[in-house]
Amino acid sequence: xxxxxxxxxxxxxxxxxxxxxxxxxxxxxxxxxxxxxxxxxxxxxxxxxxxxxxxxxxxxxxxxxxxxxxxxxxxxxxxxxxxxxxxxxxxxxxxxxxxxxxxxxxxxxxxxxxxxxxxxxxxxxxxxxxxxxxxxxxxxxxxxxxxxxxxxxxxxxxxxxxxxxxxxxxxxxxxxxxxxxxxxxxxxxxxxxxxxxxxxxxxxxxxxxxxxxxxxxxxxxxxxxxxxxxxxxxxxxxxxxxxxxxxxxxxxxxxxxxxxxxxxxxxxxxxxxxxxxxxxxxxxxxxxxxxxxxxxxxxxx
Amino acid sequence: xxxxxxxxxxxxxxxxxxxxxxxxxxxxxxxxxxxxxxxxxxxxxxxxxxxxxxxxxxxxxxxxxxxxxxxxxxxxxxxxxxxxxxxxxxxxxxxxxxxxxxxxxxxxxxxxxxxxxxxxxxxxxxxxxxxxxxxxxxxxxxxxxxxxxxxxxxxxxxxxxxxxxxxxxxxxxxxxxxxxxxxxxxxxxxxxxxxxxxxxxxxxxxxxxxxxxxxxxxxxxxxxxxxxxxxxxxxxxxxxxxxxxxxxxxxxxxxxxxxxxxxxxxxxxxxxxxxxxxxxxxxxxxxxxxxxxxxxxxxxxxxxxxxxxxxxxxxxxxxxxxxxxxxxxxxxxxxxxxxxxxxxxxxxxxxxxxxxxxxxxxxxxxxxxxxxxxxxxxxxxxxxxxxxxxxxxxxxxxxxxxxxxxxxxxxxxxxxxxxxxxxxxxxxxxxxxxxx
Numbered sequence: 001x002x003x004x005x006x007x008x009x010x011x012x013x014x015x016x017x018x019x020x021x022x023x024x025x026x027x028x029x030x031x032x033x034x035x036x037x038x039x040x041x042x043x044x045x046x047x048x049x050x051x052x053x054x055x056x057x058x059x060x061x062x063x064x065x066x067x068x069x070x071x072x073x074x075x076x077x078x079x080x081x082x083x084x085x086x087x088x089x090x091x092x093x094x095x096x097x098x099x100x101x102x103x104x105x106x107x108x109x110x111x112x113x114x115x116x117x118x119x120x121x122x123x124x125x126x127x128x129x130x131x132x133x134x135x136x137x138x139x140x141x142x143x144x145x146x147x148x149x150x151x152x153x154x155x156x157x158x159x160x161x162x163x164x165x166x167x168x169x170x171x172x173x174x175x176x177x178x179x180x181x182x183x184x185x186x187x188x189x190x191x192x193x194x195x196x197x198x199x200x201x202x203x204x205x206x207x208x209x210x211x212x213x214x215x216x217x218x219x220x221x222x223x224x225x226x227x228x229x230x231x232x233x234x235x236x237x238x239x240x241x242x243x244x245x246x247x248x249x250x251x252x253x254x255x256x257x258x259x260x261x262x263x264x265x266x267x268x269x270x271x272x273x274x275x276x277x278x279x280x281x282x283x284x285x286x287x288x289x290x291x292x293x294x295x296x297x298x299x300x301x
Numbered sequence: 302x303x304x305x306x307x308x309x310x311x312x313x314x315x316x317x318x319x320x321x322x323x324x325x326x327x328x329x330x331x332x333x334x335x336x337x338x339x340x341x342x343x344x345x346x347x348x349x350x351x352x353x354x355x356x357x358x359x360x361x362x363x364x365x366x367x368x369x370x371x372x373x374x375x376x377x378x379x380x381x382x383x384x385x386x387x388x389x390x391x392x393x394x395x396x397x398x399x400x401x402x403x404x405x406x407x408x409x410x411x412x413x414x415x416x417x418x419x420x421x422x423x424x425x426x427x428x429x430x431x432x433x434x435x436x437x438x439x440x441x442x443x444x445x446x447x448x449x450x451x452x453x454x455x456x457x458x459x460x461x462x463x464x465x466x467x468x469x470x471x472x473x474x475x476x477x478x479x480x481x482x483x484x485x486x487x488x489x490x491x492x493x494x495x496x497x498x499x500x501x502x503x504x505x506x507x508x509x510x511x512x513x514x515x516x517x518x519x520x521x522x523x524x525x526x527x528x529x530x531x532x533x534x535x536x537x538x539x540x541x542x543x544x545x546x547x548x549x550x551x552x553x554x555x556x557x558x559x560x561x562x563x564x565x566x567x568x569x570x571x572x573x574x575x576x577x578x579x580x581x582x583x584x585x586x587x588x589x590x591x592x593x594x595x596x597x598x599x600x601x602x603x604x605x606x607x608x609x610x611x612x613x614x615x616x617x618x619x620x621x622x623x624x625x626x627x628x629x630x631x632x633x634x635x636x637x638x639x640x641x642x643x644x645x646x647x648x649x650x651x652x653x654x655x656x657x658x659x660x661x662x663x664x665x666x667x668x669x670x671x672x673x674x675x676x677x678x679x680x681x682x683x684x685x686x687x688x689x690x691x692x693x694x695x696x697x698x699x700x701x702x703x704x705x706x707x708x709x710x711x712x713x714x715x716x717x718x719x720x721x722x723x724x725x726x727x728x729x730x731x732x733x734x735x736x737x
């Protein structure tokens with residue numbers, strides 16, 4: 001096997017001139033990566049699984065005691081944790097739906113011959129290139145009831161975007177939609193431009209209406225790539241921390257990752273927070289799996 | 302080739318050698334990012350002049366001060382030689398062995414006698430009344446109030462106030478007056494509001510704000526010796542105090558649901574509120590005309606009394622502790638010896654630090670130095686603090702979870718919030734075997 005691989009190295013390359021084999025190059029590039037993954041990803045993952053069955057607290061010198069499933073049992077019986085999950089679900093639905101509608105809409109608008117298309121696309125992509133913390137800080141100023149520009153522009157007086165417990169989550173989701181719609185737009189645009197033009201011509205000949213064309217041609221053909229965008233955005237929205245943490249401290253915006261952060265690094269309940277992290281991981285995996293199954297189904301069509 | 306290699310190695314060796322020798326004469330103090338940390342840096346520059354030991358005050362924003370400090374402690378890191386830690390950390394940090402025991406140091410310098418009693422009790426001693434000390438009181442602090450003296454002294458306002466409430470408009474003596482004045486000045490149409498209070502629930506701001514009401518109502522958070530909370534945290538007094546705090550929230554500027562020291566000082570500098578709750582440590586900025594255009598019209602008062610005449614305030618402030626994992630413990634002890642000297646403490650007060658040294662606090666020189674020093678002196682002898690047990694962070698988050706929705710979100714009643722809190726705290730104390 002190894003020799004077969006080795007022979008494939010192009011003899012004219014500089015690596016071959018140095019007397020390196022393909023195997024050497026493999027070892028040079030892949031082994032450090034794998035080691036890095038094992039040390040910084042796999043090892044902590046397994047180690048924290050162990051901690052999730054203990055009452056370990058990193059802030060004390062007390063040894064960790066094995067408590068079995070107690071952490072999981074208590075977490076899943078905790079009303080506050082369930083409320084955090086409900087808030088997270090609400091946030092994911094609002095934010096991802098908003099991003100898909102806005103992003104796909106923008107892509108439809110851009111998928112035609114308009115002047116300065118390249119420049120427009122680039123400008124529209126700017127929000128997602130900013131840092132989350134920066135976006136959070138300046139949207140906090142935009143939302144300010146006393147001097148924020150949003151209330152001024154919309155004539156809302158002293159409407160409290162972030163202090164109103166019923167509004168705060170939507171305000172955070174709105175910021176997320178502003179920031180990440182361009183991402184959905186970019187992927188949708190790639191999908192849209194790949195739809196063969198002759199399909200539209202055939203539909204036009206058959207006198208298909210614009211709605212029929214959209215639902216029977218455009219959407220099914222863009223669906224696989226749109227699903228990928230939705231998977232990415234759902235995973236990210238589920239794990240969201242920065243925006244919600246910076247914008248507001250309402251209990252109605254305490255998504256699960258904020259609760260997890262507080263449990264792990266303010267209360268130092270290391271064991272229990274490991275258990276919560278695992279619950280979150282399993283949920284994200286489950287949701288992603290459903291999506292991937294659906295994605296494969298869409299692709300088969 | 303070999304020559305270059307030797308050269309490089311020699312270079313590395315030399316820089317390492319000189320590096321270590323420089324470290325030996327350096328000390329790092331970790332604190333939160335605020336004005337007192339700048340004053341401390343100025344103070345320790347004097348120490349460098351005297352001894353040649355360079356002391357650096359490293360800071361981080363308040364919101365992650367606790368997280369960053371304990372991450373370093375938990376990793377047994379030696380990045381900080383000393384830390385000016387919050388009073389409620391002392392249980393967690395001493396039980397886990399993060400702090401060096403300063404009991405002998407206390408005895409040698411008679412600190413229990415020379416420092417204000419409240420600062421010794423809350424910043425230095427753990428467990429309560431054990432005679433074991435873990436830190437040297439450094440920055441005394443408590444919650445006080447600033448107010449717009451110019452608004453209060455406006456003859457028209459004074460007349461209107463007297464006509465409406467039947468007594469003279471002046472700095473409030475009790476919570477009833479505080480509430481009346483807040484209501485009186487609350488004029489959303491004119492973009493003027495009654496009062497600025499703490500509401501941020503990400504660390505201890507909201508809880509300290511509520512404590513001001515609870516303690517002045519004569520209430521307590523619990524029995525710190527027996528961990529009994531039932532009937533104490535949810536007592537009738539505390540329920541009334543919490544209701545009063547919620548009522549004050551209705552007289553705050555719009556969007557006042559995440560307010561801490563920055564917002565509360567802004568309320569005065571930006572003409573938003575008539576009165577504002579804040580730590581004394583933030584008052585220097587209010588008498589400085591470059592940071593407060595209303596400096597001349599700003600006055601100060603101590604936390605007012607409750608209905609039965611009790612008058613207390615929530616304690617802030619920090620003591621300075623030596624980190625057990627420091628590689629310069631001996632140097633750190635030498636520094637502390639210099640820090641507790643009377644003349645250093647005097648200098649510390651002059652720079653803007655709030656000394657805990659009794660002699661300096663009692664001197665007329667200190668009390669007349671600023672418009673708020675007298676109120677500070679009065680307050681420092683009637684302060685109370687939050688739990689200092691190692692699990693205080695859980696207690697704090699539970700209190701935020703129960704109290705915040707009631708105050709800012711209008712959910713449930715004060716009794717429900719405090720009954721639920723008592724249940725949460727009981728469960729937590731059971732979990733850590735404090736009670737059966």
